[in-house]
Amino acid sequence: MTRADLHTLTGAYAVYALSGRELTEFERHLAVCDACRQEVRELRETAAKLAVATALTPPPTMKDDVMRRIATVRQEPPRVAAREARESHAGPRRRTGRRAMSFALAACVAAAAAFGGAAVWQYREASDARDTARRSERRVAAAEEVTRVLAAPDARSRSGRMADGSTGTVVVSHGLNQAAFLASGLPEPPAGRIYQLWFSDGGTMRPAGLMDSSGRSAAAVLSGAVGKASAMGVTIEPAGGSKAPTSDPLVLLTFPSA
Incomplete structure (x- = not known):
């Protein structure tokens, strides 16, 4: 893998979609490339913000609706197009390549979703901690003001x-x-x-x-x-x-x- 190829892996690395040799080589490259480190940081910050912006709380009735429809909605059979049938006769090497690409894409999506969930949790935890710290600071400042008046010589x-x-x-x-x-x-x-x-x-x-x-x-x-x-x-x-x-x-x- 060339150095130019390594520069293109920042997006996949940001959502934890690299593994094996690619992960090893990119992390070795990341240790000496300031531009890629900066891009990874920015991509992860953006992913975290997007996860927070799109986070939704499902309505309380959603689970009941899904469980009720499971017993009444019939599952559709798989659809096999003619083109897919023709391609099934192609060599096993071609099918293996497509399968690998599908698995890679699914892995990227799953990793991105997992990262998004973790980012939402981390953001909310950090936000709660900041709010708690601010409240504590305000209480301490208010207590100091009261103490100052109570301790005044002419109080x-x-x-x-x-x-x-x-x-x-x-x-x-x-x-x-x-x-x-x-x-x-x-x-x-x-x-x-x-x-x-x-x-x-x-x-x-x-x-x-x-x-x-x-x-x-x-x-x-x-x-x-x-x-x-x-x-x-x-x-x-x-x-x-x-x-x-x-x-x-x-x-x-x-x-x-x-």
Whole structure:
């Protein structure tokens, strides 16, 4: 096999369709050919993206439909064309060659399908891992913000019981110009709703961010500066939040004096 022939095998190698001598010679060539290594990487990345783009989840009824039709749909007999009958008298060498080509094509298709499935799984696993890492990073960053307010030298706190029976505490640092809200036993809001925090500027409510809760302790730094706010409140709003409260606050905590 010439060097020029080896350059044409990148596609077959990318879908694991080489074997035997061809595989050995191509991998030896791949070790010294930067262009082929790059092309193999690009082909495999493209195959992975195509597999993700075409991945479909079969409908739940598909298995039942197939099993039901097995007993009612008659299998058609094989069709032998006249040309195929004539070719059957050709030498065994010709038939063997065609059979080998058919097996090679089937092997390529099977390998490509297997690679596509593996690529989908690997992509989803990597995507899940990245999402988990991002969520962890956000939680760590939020916890650090809350800790910074709680540890401020001038931090002052005030607690109160909320309308749903949970307990809320606001911690204010005028030096940092920030406030943090901590809740204990805060129940999960109804579907499609979320807890929203507010600054009270002389009775005018100013949005101060959203807060998630799953029935356990929750903590968040209010978005924005304390400024001239004298209190903070919590309401339940539509998912995404509101520009102004749509209901009475569950709690309204007056800021402790500096």
